[in-house]
Amino acid sequence: MSDALRQTPELVTLTVNGSVHQVQLDSRTTLLDALRDHLELSGTKKGCDQGACGACTVLLDGKRIVSCLVLAAQCEGREVTTVEGVTVDGRPHAVQEAFCRHDALQCGYCTPGQVMSAISLLAEGRAGSDDEIREFMSGNLCRCGAYPNIVAAIREVAGQEATSR
Structure with a gap:
């Protein structure tokens, strides 16, 4: 692979379900892949990986998004909420x-x-x-x-x- 195509991982700070996480990610890593593969939050599902099915829907600053179409690095300084983070006082939402x-x-x-x-x-x-x-x-x-x-x-x-x- 040429050096021009090689990506150096960068440190990305994500706030997910109220907890701050620092992860080394390729700049092309989607929020979906960061959640599932790096933070081991498997509740968010990978369906079509094209933004058409909604299986990967999470909240970003309280608004729903399909996480397969958003880069994880774009979420720095923002609040991500996954299905694992919607419980209220330990009870299901x-x-x-x-x-x-x-x-x-x-x-x-x-x-x-x-x-x-x-x-x-x-x-x-x-x-x-x-x-x-x-x-x-x-x-x-x-x-x-x-x-x-x-x-x-x-x-x-x-x-x-x-x-x-």
């Missing part, structure tokens, strides 16, 4: 509990990305109707077809949030 109650997961592969997108759309106030939920969850694919159950789970949590205000 309300969205995770609702997914279980509504059987909104089958094979489970897409579930972490679905959960992260659902948390984000609820925070954005985009769960006003089933159509709105479907629209804002459309970037997350489920090969098992659990869509009606996913919508029901999100609707339940949105109702809980509306009544708790």
